[in-house]
Amino acid sequence: MTLPRRTLRRTALRAAATLGAAALLLTGCGSGSDSGSDDKEKTSAEGGGTRTVKDATGKAVKVPAHPKRIVTLTQEDLDAVLALGVKPVGITNGQGMNKPPAYLADKVKGTKVVGNLLQPVMDKVIAAKPDLILAGDMQDEQMLKQLREITPATLVTMAPTDDWKLSFRGVGNAVNKLPKAQKVIADHEAAAKEAGKKLGKEKGAEVSIVRWNPDGPSWMEKKQFASGIALEMGLKRPKSQDKDGNAHAPALSLEKIDEIDGDWLFLSTLTSDGDKALKDVQAKPAYKDLKAVRAGHAVTVDGSVWSTRGGPLASEVVMNDITKALTKKS
Structure with a gap:
């Protein structure tokens, strides 16, 4: 991996x-x-x-x-x-x-x-x-x-x-500037709660958050940055990904790709090799058969934001990405 x-x-x-x-x-x-x-x-x-x-x-x-x-x-x-x-x-x-x-x-x-x-x-x-x-x-x-x-x-x-x-x-x-930092966090938490209210029927959906490596996909644990934002918005993680921790799971083989499935699938990469590996697998039946893919709910996002340890400005990007995807009219 x-x-x-x-x-x-x-x-x-x-x-x-x-x-x-x-x-x-x-x-x-x-x-x-x-x-x-x-x-x-x-x-x-x-x-x-x-x-x-x-x-x-x-x-x-x-x-x-x-x-x-x-x-x-x-x-x-x-x-x-x-x-x-x-x-x-x-x-x-x-x-x-x-x-x-x-x-x-x-x-x-x-x-x-x-x-x-x-x-x-x-x-x-x-x-x-x-x-x-x-x-x-x-x-x-x-x-x-x-x-x-x-x-x-x-x-x-x-x-x-x-x-x-x-x-x-x-x-x-x-x-x-600690008082200002406290206010920024309070404002973020209020914004995440408000963003969750706008998700309508998608609130409570299971969101899979994955980074694609050259060796395969790794889903992110619950305390990882982007995962935490999703949870603050009232979303859930798939049962297979409902694990404490702030790291990434080991890269999965194609045979275990179903572990990355969910109601929604957010995919990111960090390198050109990761990009190529993702494009290669997207042509395979195992990927096309994922529930999120069949529903048109697979979304590519910026790994330089989603796969990091995060910050206030990055949290705005993640919230906007989630809101845009889940509220987009078919």
Whole structure:
């Protein structure tokens, strides 16, 4: 099977997962008792100073009280800061892409790209002159060391089991915008509930959410980002996919393709090989015989949104995709 690079890396931090972004969220403080009186005076006089937060690994990190030059190393961090009204000075390309995520492209025009997902080019990061680096779920200690030499204010923002809301609150706290982050989440939850009301007879339908890999389809567990959005809208998952967790199931063989069936089937890919594998199977009788396919309820969606760990802006895309598909008149 072929799983996303970050899904494979998650097991390495299982022991630290309970710390997670909750630590980052709960331990931010004004200029903090360990920041010293000089910081307090600077905060008062210049709007500067520092705060101390714990990142998603539990590491205490001093960050600017009001960061001005943020670099994000994942699209989840990019999604988060943009949703908070902050435009970073440096970003990385989207997952499996050589350009920023399409759904965020309009919001980052002119922003310097400092590398690929979790693979920053250090010279480019240095040139961005960051005062805060949001390093997503990076686990490469050598790379983290190099980033912290550029600025000590480098935070791991996601632990393996963190959902997007927990990570987003953590980022909100790190950039000193936690109240706004709380409001964004509350607005999202209200919007998801309202969107569910518009689904009419389709509310309560079983929605299969699948990423197609070169080795076959993998359905997404219930706590995975896109699945969580569907559940918030009042939809259900097929019994075969009604499993806790925030990862993807192992790739299925053609003989087990019925496991991806449902009232509706949302299909995404992340690579050109995945695209080819999906097109190949769509010509086969086993695929054509799926209930969702026979009903015309198989929908192709953007894997760079649906297959990620998500964020507030990505959640809008998923909600819109679901609503458009399920309310479309035949």
